[in-house]
Amino acid sequence: MEKLDLQALGLRALNEKLQNQTDETNQKDWEIINPRGSHAIAVGVDAPINVTVRGSTGYYCGGMNKQAHIHVDGSAGPGVAENMMSGTVTIDGDASQYAGATGHGGTLVIKGNAASRCGISMKGIDIVVHGNIGHMSAFMAQSGNLVVCGDAGDALGDSIYEARLFVRGSVKSLGADCIEKEMRPEHLDILRELLEKSGCDAKPEEFKRYGSARQLYNFKIDNAY
């Protein structure tokens, strides 16, 4: 385990160390201390390493992550794991708005609650929130899975494309073109795997599935003429 003191090292040097790791690195385990809510911690990492942040982070922790397993022993500010490509980001506490925004892959686990716009424009990422999520979550969500073990706020899945949304609790309202959909066996399998992977003991059968009604996919044109 290599310990990096963010306050002593500075952000650039810290990120450079992590970004310099390759697939073949022997230094697999990293610990970041004194994050003090700093922004852009552990962004752009592209190696199969384990990074633990001891404390809460500011904006964009784990942004554009590839391969790395990033664990925040605290809460995360806006845009955690934004545009993640692969790997995992796990938040022990809560996450602020835009968690997992535009993520293309990998898994984001939030053990507390997530604020508004969780999974906005997601493009393949899997997001599991043990608590609740805020309004406008999964807006224009293109693909991937968003699992919410608690409740969802207003306008869930507004203008959604092909992402799958699973909510165990209540949904305050659904956004434009988002509807409840049949939960088929293959969906239960996906859900079971994600719940297990994220350390959540909820049962897949307790969830409802939401997705696109596909009514906004093409402009409505009166072709009477």
Added chain:
Amino acid sequence: MSDKKQNAIPQTVPVQSSTFSKTVNAEIRRAAATGIYDIRGGGAKRKVPHFDDLLFLGASISRYPLEGYREKCETKVTLGTRFAKNPIEIDIPITIAGMSFGSLSGGAKEALGRGASMAGTSTTTGDGGMTVEERGHSSKLVYQYLPSRYGMNPDDLRKADAIEVVVGQGAKPGGGGMLLGQKISDRVAQMRNLPKGIDQRSACRHPDWTGPDDLEIKILELREITGWRVPIYVKVGGARPYFDTTLAVKAGADVVVLDGMQGGTAATQDVFIEHVGQPILACIREAVRALQDLDMHREVQLIVSGGVRNGADVAKCMALGADAVSIGTAALIALGDNDPRWEAEYQKLGTTAGAYDDWHEGKDPAGITTQDPELMKRFDPIEGGRRLNNYLKVMTLEAQTIARACGKSHVHNLEPEDLCALTLEAAAMAKVPLAGTDWWPGKPGTSY
């Protein structure tokens, strides 16, 4: 002559309404028939105050010119000197604006890269990600960071020579992009992670930041991911140029890209193109004023776009304080867009060469704004690149000609004092004297 004709009562001549013109009425009938707003490509077509309303004064007894073909007149520009370790150096003050693969064919993107590289300048990706052809043929490539984040990934980000955070564009400040189903081919769908054939609408604002304070943090993140190597541009539409430029600089931009309402788009609502945003002429001096107020003029570079067509336009932008210009529509025309050689086919589409703007339908006879494999075969990227290079060379020579005539050894040495305006509107917007006077509306120390 018959008595009847001699005594006929004079008739009024039929008068077409200026308000309800033939064009307006046709649009009302089209809207009534279809129930959908008109979508088209390109920029504003209405007449607005523009560079043609400005003139250079040239040299005289009090100013002497440089020899037209012999004396040095530099055109090199360095972009991104503020924070980037590797600023972009271009040979000419003309760059190629962002246009997406998807809206343009792969061949057209390749041609833009070829032509720009031959001319020693940069080209720019667009909504939809970076293609191999584009990266391979562009010696300097600016990677746009857009609200949609289609195809965005850290590997391509690190391959870029600069990153352009797109906040808005001149054709539609406050609006997102459109790419209609006809152009969502398998490859485009795969790059954007969308179902094939849908009418794709891109978001109008970024998904993970709002406001200038957030933008500063977003720029920090992008710099951290790219190791502070490449310049970060911020592109804004011609909405509130003074404030937008100020906020972009405060957020940490290396370069501000300012796009007026004549700047093109692949597709959006006609009502948006024609009624939102300001002409570029009205924006440049305000952006420069913002940079000067922050003591950042020439420290943060300003690229302007929106209706730049020739070397005179380039020189006028330089004189108003820009560091470089960007061209989109003009570059497409150089490649062969709207060429009269395809007139018969334009007629079949219900239009004519020069007016064709239904780029979103993917039926471009010139094979440029299409994903149709048969139409794309008509376009030769090598020939397109050659034509673009020639056009860029001509624009540069023209700008140098004017700069020398004004006695300037670098196009950046052109200044507002070299200009006068032909109209009151242009004088007010460009803040240069009305021709034959020493006055413009709003000139400090004068009353209206």
